[in-house]
Amino acid sequence: MKLEVFIGTHEVGHLHYDDATHLYSFRYSPDWINTPGRSPLSPHLGFEQVQPSLLHSATVKAFFDNLLPEGRALDEAAAVCNVSKSSLLGLLAGMGMETAGALRIGIDLLTPQAEQNIMRQLPHEELSQRIRDRASIPFSVWDQRVRLSIAGYQDKIAVFDSDDGMWSLVDGPKLASTHIIKPEPMHEAMAGLTSNEFFCMKLAASVGLPVAEVSLHHVPEPVLAIRRFDRLRLKDEVRRLPVIDGCQLLNLPPAFKYERPYGDSRDVANIRDGSTFAGLFAALSAAKFPAAEKAALLRWAIFQIIIGNTDAHAKNLTFFTGERWLMLAPAYDLVSTVIYPKLEHSYAMAIGDAFNAENLDAAEWAEFCAATELAPAFVTKEIRALAERAKHSADKTAREVINAGADPAVVEAIVGQTLKESSRLLEMSKNISYMFKHR
Known part of the structure; x- marks a missing residue:
């Protein structure tokens, strides 16, 4: 089984599955490799031609699995495509023409029918x-x-x-x-x-x-x-821009979008093999402007704490590739999960060793600084700046969105969360540098 992978009208390569070895592989088109300015799909799928292996297969599968929907949406897609939901190529053959980022995936993409708009x-x-x-x-x-x-x-x-x-x-x-x-x-x-x-x-x-x-x-x-x-x-077309999500950046399958991929029950809570802030910050060292991208990621992380978004996982982060190599894309899927009492309220990725608001304090922020190699003074400054802005902006923003048709009760609940958590962050930020020195 082989699928074509295109960006616009340019063939990037082919996605293969060998039903004898059960190995996946991806091969770039020579034209894609040899054209100046072209980039690989991700840091883990470089232009070097590697032989099919378990490691290459796992990397390829993780990258393309991350393009698929999850949960009930994946079940429904598999039923409509009449394939098993474990059939990666079968699913992409049926629904790969409109993915996140620039890729169009399918069979016979250069036929006259496929080229119709x-x-x-x-x-x-x-x-x-x-x-x-x-x-x-x-x-x-x-x-x-x-x-x-x-x-x-x-x-x-x-x-x-x-x-x-x-x-x-x-x-x-x-x-x-x-x-x-x-x-x-x-x-x-x-x-x-x-x-x-x-x-x-x-x-x-x-x-x-x-x-x-x-x-x-x-x-x-x-x-x-x-x-x-x-x-x-553009004037006569919509250009698709190449991006990857946090799991693709870390070379992890979608199930590892959480730091504790097996859950937080007693027997598995100590297994933290999934996506972590330490891993994401380290990966951004390969960005064109690593300091700027790490600062942007830090602000994203702080804001999740302010609004109470405990589901801020790696797949809710996107990075531009191509010419803007590893540039953090605008934020999306920002929600306050803590206002829903029936939802799980463990952080998707820990701050230090804190997986919930109750355990978050200056000492955990100090551990976060150590793990991410960020200066405590810089982290403290960013926490204070965002918390102060959030306190100042919450009520005004609430009035604006309610006037635009938002549910007042929902908005007021998030405002309360924002004001409470901003004040708490401002207080704990006073001791981050001290805790870092004495950890």
Whole structure:
């Protein structure tokens, strides 16, 4: 089995699976390697031609597995594609034309049919009906096929936002989605998530974090529209920009997006083989401007603590590759999980050894500094700056998003969390340098 991998109209290489050895491999096209300015897909899939092996196979599988959806969305995609959900190439053959980043994956991508650019409008009435029908019709399936392959558990659909404000479903090498649309989750335990994310994203922007542009719509059900930062809208096409997520940066499979990939029960809580801040900061040493990227990642980490986002895992981080090698992309999926009492509230990645807010103190921030090789004075300065900005901006941002249609109760709960945690961070920041010296 072999799939073609393209960026735009350029063939990058081929993804192979050998059913005799059960090994995966990826081979770059000679034209891709030999054209000046072209980059490998990730730091772990370099241009050197390696022989099929268990190590290469694991690296290839981890990279492409991270392009797939997760949970129920993966189950539904497998059913529609009529393949096992463990069939990586089978899934990508059916849904790899619209992935995160620049890649288009499939079979015979240079045929006249595959090169057609197709657009069909998605009226709000149809979207509203499909939101109501999610219990019986998978939300990722439109026109009898899976429309996108993007990681995550939430229901979402990728659309093209035209100049007249209409949303459309699109296909083709020169057409691509420009926005991700998320409705409210079906599970009542996460009610108000669209308002939650809308507020957290707007608050992040107000304190100076680069974030994806978001807007809240009612069709009449609330939906959050997120402008894709991995798309560049040009006059006659949409260019796809190459990116990788945190797991791809660390060469880890999607199940290892959490630091404790086996959970936090007594017998496995000490196994921390998944994604870590130490690993992410170390990987950014290969960036073109490592100091700037590490500063951006630090601010991202601090902001998760402020809003109470305990699900801030490695797949919620994206990095531009290509010409902007390992540049942190704008933030997305910013939500306050602690306002939902039925959710797990352990940090996806620890600060020091603290996996929850109760155990986070100056000593754990000092351990974080040691693990990430960041200067305690610098970490202290960034904590104070973000906490002060968040306290100053929370109420104003709340009024703005409520006026834009956000749920007041949800927003007020996050404001309370933000003010409380900002004050707590300001207090503990006074002792980080001292604890670092005496650890």
